[in-house]
Amino acid sequence: MTSIRGKHVLITGPTEGIGRATAFALAERGARLHLLCRNPTKAEVLRAELGSKYGEVDVELYLADLGNFDEVRNAARAFIERNEPLDVLINNAGVITTRRILLDNGQEQMFAVNHLGHFLLTTLLLDPLKRAAQGRVVVVASEAYRFCRGIRFDDLQWNQGFSTFPTYGHSKLANILFTRELAERLRGTRVTVNALHPGGVRSQLGAQNTWYAGRILALVKPFLRTAERGAETSVYLAASNEVTTTTGEYFYDCKPKKTKPSARDRKQAQRLWDVSERITNIDTGRAQRPRAER
Ligand SMILES: NC(=O)c1ccc[n+]([C@@H]2O[C@H](COP(=O)([O-])OP(=O)(O)OC[C@H]3O[C@@H](n4cnc5c(N)ncnc54)[C@H](OP(=O)(O)O)[C@@H]3O)[C@@H](O)[C@H]2O)c1
Incomplete structure (x- = not known):
């Protein structure tokens, strides 16, 4: 491992499961934590727990629901206003639902x-990532990407054919395609981007869905790994000096893993980027150009 001591690490979804274990592992190594949480009470409890375990740990909280794009913008702005580099961004938060939930912005919840x-x-955080000595984006994806064949550009809201695993898998395929496309767009910078599968992990994922939690989780629970074990590849990609120049890859158990062609399709990745820009109303071309050219 390289030293992550004193580095700025932003983690989404640190209040449960893999994100929580990742936050504790990185706090132990002396990282400065920026935690994006949707629940203010859980966020404060987490900060207190980290403080009581590691004493001097530096923890900043950002409140946002990732399905609410205004809140995401506010959280990003709050980080940017600190004027710090962002050494590592860990996109960890995730959700699985057993029914189709449409958010106020018209998007299906898992995709959003x-x-x-x-x-x-x-x-939004590309500038602070580029200012870091070696910025890293770590994307917690899933082998569930295999449950679907490609991005459904004609029906991203799942008006037709919603089904828990294909719809969840579709959002995880999007995670991997985003990783590949961002890595391509950041070639020539010091920022790397890698995705990972954490393994099957005992966590709160799906616990709010009664039939999923009651039947599927109960069946597979004995075979699941702990959240600490599930966090190992996130911590590795955040902190190891073995991956300082590795980018655009997909990892499992701290090793690169080959993906199916659907997760390597550059055309789909580019199209997904364009559609995501339109839906979230961001001009990333502008965000990526040097200030003087804007
Ligand atoms: N568990 C597995 O077997 C497994 C396998 C493959 C991939 N993954 C991936 O691993 C990642 C972490 O999952 P986990 O298993 O640790 O799940 P988890 O225990 O349910 O934790 C999910 C975290 O994401 C947060 N979150 C959920 N919806 C959010 C939203 N709308 N806005 C902001 N934060 C939100 C949760 O916040 P609250 O505390 O407020 O609910 C929680 O902190 C996910 O991306 C998941 O897809 C998990």
């Missing part, structure tokens, strides 16, 4: 939270 909110957050 798992992909679009993170797309917006990341592209």
